[in-house]
Amino acid sequence: MSVVAVVPAAGSGQRLGAALPKAFVPVGGVPILVRAVDGLLCSGVVDRVVVAVPADQVDAARSLLAGRPVMVVAGGSDRTDSVRNALHAIDGASGGERVHGGERAGTHAGDAHTDDTPGADHIVLVHDAARPLAPPELTAAVVAAVRSGRHAVVPVLPLADTVKQVDGAGRVHGTVDRSVLRAVQTPQGFTRALLDRAYAAAGPTATDDAGLVEALGEPVHTVPGHASAFKVTTPWDLELAEMLLARTPGAGT
Numbered sequence: 001m002s003v004v005a006v007v008p009a010a011g012s013g014q015r016l017g018a019a020l021p022k023a024f025v026p027v028g029g030v031p032i033l034v035r036a037v038d039g040l041l042c043s044g045v046v047d048r049v050v051v052a053v054p055a056d057q058v059d060a061a062r063s064l065l066a067g068r069p070v071m072v073v074a075g076g077s078d079r080t081d082s083v084r085n086a087l088h089a090i091d092g093a094s095g096g097e098r099v100h101g102g103e104r105a106g107t108h109a110g111d112a113h114t115d116d117t118p119g120a121d122h123i124v125l126v127h128d129a130a131r132p133l134a135p136p137e138l139t140a141a142v143v144a145a146v147r148s149g150r151h152a153v154v155p156v157l158p159l160a161d162t163v164k165q166v167d168g169a170g171r172v173h174g175t176v177d178r179s180v181l182r183a184v185q186t187p188q189g190f191t192r193a194l195l196d197r198a199y200a201a202a203g204p205t206a207t208d209d210a211g212l213v214e215a216l217g218e219p220v221h222t223v224p225g226h227a228s229a230f231k232v233t234t235p236w237d238l239e240l241a242e243m244l245l246a247r248t249p250g251a252g253t
């Protein structure tokens with residue numbers, strides 16, 4: 001089974017407060033999106049990547065990702081739409097173009113069913129561009145779990161903080177038992193058939209892909225997550241990523 005990674009990268013990144021869309025903000029001198037894609041490819045278990053970026057950033061993303069087995073498509077107004085556009089592009093349905101050494105290969109809707117179009121039984125990973133430091137080993141572990149027969153797999157971490165339920169006025173209504181809670185990361189892995197069913201039934205409000213599978217009543221399995229797979233959301237997260245890269249030899253440009 002071939003493995004295709006879908007990377008939603010079409011968010012504006014308002015909470016980051018940067019001049020650029022979040023995926024294009026550099027961390028350690030390299031755009032967040034490029035780090036996320038290279039991390040996936042470095043795992044050695046990903047055959048192709050489809051990236052969804054803001055419509056006005058498609059050409060910029062193609063240049064940044066030149067030379068990699070990557071297709072770039074325009075994202076949508078929410079994350080679910082962006083992933084859906086990328087899923088369509090895997091089959092050539094949305095006219096995405098593949099990047100070859102900086103040139104567009106011209107795989108339009110009509111001719112994208114080429115030799116490397118994966119079969120319907122492939123594995124799909126969905127990975128937030130906003131997690132540029134997710135270790136390649138995490139990607140490999142998720143793919144291994146899907147290959148072992150799990151149709152939906154998510155990396156999770158236990159919660160360190162106590163969790164309270166709070167109303168709109170800031171009043172606490174209870175303490176949640178954190179021992180049964182997990183924070184969920186990406187990459188999340190799925191068999192293509194299950195993810196297609198989940199997206200066919202999807203509403204607009206899902207914050208992750210496994211949630212759509214859960215809504216079908218299908219099981220979702222977990223593997224241990226990794227602290228480095230944190231999501232860059234705020235300026236503090238960006239600073240943390242910069243600090244982590246600064247202490248890793250050869251991690252910059």
Ligand code: C5P
Nearest residue numbers: 008009010011077078079082128129130
């Ligand atoms: O906003 P948040 O950080 O939760 O977004 C998670 C991921 O979804 C990010 O990588 C972001 O670029 C992506 N996204 C997207 N299309 C949108 C909104 C978010 O691809 N319309």
